[in-house]
Amino acid sequence: MSFVRFIRSFSSAPSLRSAHASNPRKTLLDIASRYNQNQAISMVTAHDFITGRMLEKANIDIALVGDSLAMTTLGYKDTNELPFEEFLYHVRSVARGNATSFLVADLPFGTFERLTDQAVDTCVRLVKEGGVQGIKVEGGNPEILPTIRKLNSMGIPIMGHVGLTPQRHNSLGGFKLQGNSVETAAQIYREVRALQEAGVFAIVLECIPNRLAEFITANIQVPTIGIGAGPGVSGQVLVIADMLGMCDPDDSHMAKFVKGYDGFFKRGVEGLKTYKSDLEEKKFPTEEHGYKIKKGIMDELRKLNL
Numbered sequence: 001m002s003f004v005r006f007i008r009s010f011s012s013a014p015s016l017r018s019a020h021a022s023n024p025r026k027t028l029l030d031i032a033s034r035y036n037q038n039q040a041i042s043m044v045t046a047h048d049f050i051t052g053r054m055l056e057k058a059n060i061d062i063a064l065v066g067d068s069l070a071m072t073t074l075g076y077k078d079t080n081e082l083p084f085e086e087f088l089y090h091v092r093s094v095a096r097g098n099a100t101s102f103l104v105a106d107l108p109f110g111t112f113e114r115l116t117d118q119a120v121d122t123c124v125r126l127v128k129e130g131g132v133q134g135i136k137v138e139g140g141n142p143e144i145l146p147t148i149r150k151l152n153s154m155g156i157p158i159m160g161h162v163g164l165t166p167q168r169h170n171s172l173g174g175f176k177l178q179g180n181s182v183e184t185a186a187q188i189y190r191e192v193r194a195l196q197e198a199g200v201f202a203i204v205l206e207c208i209p210n211r212l213a214e215f216i217t218a219n220i221q222v223p224t225i226g227i228g229a230g231p232g233v234s235g236q237v238l239v240i241a242d243m244l245g246m247c248d249p250d251d252s253h254m255a256k257f258v259k260g261y262d263g264f265f266k267r268g269v270e271g272l273k274t275y276k277s278d279l280e281e282k283k284f285p286t287e288e289h290g291y292k293i294k295k296g297i298m299d300e301l302r303k304l305n306l
């Protein structure tokens, strides 16, 4: 069933669950319901157990284990360098840390381009070993569409991703704005329509002009999730390391679309510096940070003449 029909099939029905577990895992129904009610869908990346926990505590709708973790937390120069086994290790750690967001993993570069068989093998591992509920694939070129249909038929919800697709940065001329000409805007729109037709449950629009994202959102019936696509979309995604300031500001350039909500790295360095000077000034540890020994033990110990 296409996602459009899936949404329609229950849009007038009451919520199927509420009296059950206090905080169950969000499902496609929750995503569709937010979309139907015009409520913003919140998506943030997570790359390990701790960030997975943070998203759960903040009640974020969709946790994306994005391949951007290659750059933000593993120090690779681009997402294409990321080995699949390393990615899977991170997916598993997020899954252990987050029991309530709808978990989506990226399909990393080199793990699906031979199409259906290879993509099926990779997606099965991400679902079975990684514990994700959905998978995101970059690009809306015609070659990928039958593969998306196949994955859908297996019961794996697929999220599309168009505009700036970082796995193609070498042929896009870098991390650049996309869709700023009639031809490229029309191309992106055609990809979005084809992805909807293939049954994706949402589409990430990355680094495209606001008006184009608005136009796309108004003309399709699945949620759009923007990153550098302005406010006229159904939801937003940011990379957690960017929004919380987890990367060294001295060697990380922030795209225009990033809003900083914390200075994690800077505050971490401050904490470490204070710790170091505490040690030097003998302010830490104090007696209270240690343990008392039972009465008489030290006297007995000395008598042993060790």
Ligand SMILES: Nc1nc(=O)c2c([nH]1)NC[C@@H]1CN(c3ccc(C(=O)N[C@@H](CCC(=O)O)C(=O)O)cc3)CN21
Pocket: 068, 071, 072, 079, 164, 166, 175, 176, 177, 207, 239, 241, 242, 254, 255, 256, 257
């Ligand atoms: N930390 C991080 N955050 C991301 O959002 C992200 C990654 N890494 N890695 C994979 C891709 C790369 N992304 C990026 C990286 C840089 C820009 C950027 O600086 N763009 C220019 C556009 C300038 C123009 O074309 O006019 C900018 O200044 O915003 C955009 C997307 C998004 N993804």
Ligand SMILES: CC(C)C(=O)C(=O)O
Pocket: 045, 064, 065, 066, 067, 068, 069, 106, 204, 206, 227, 237, 238, 239
């Ligand atoms: C920026 C988001 C959409 C992503 O694909 C990633 O973090 O890898």
Ligand SMILES: [Mg+2]
Pocket: 066, 067, 068, 079, 106, 166
């Ligand atoms: Mg990605």
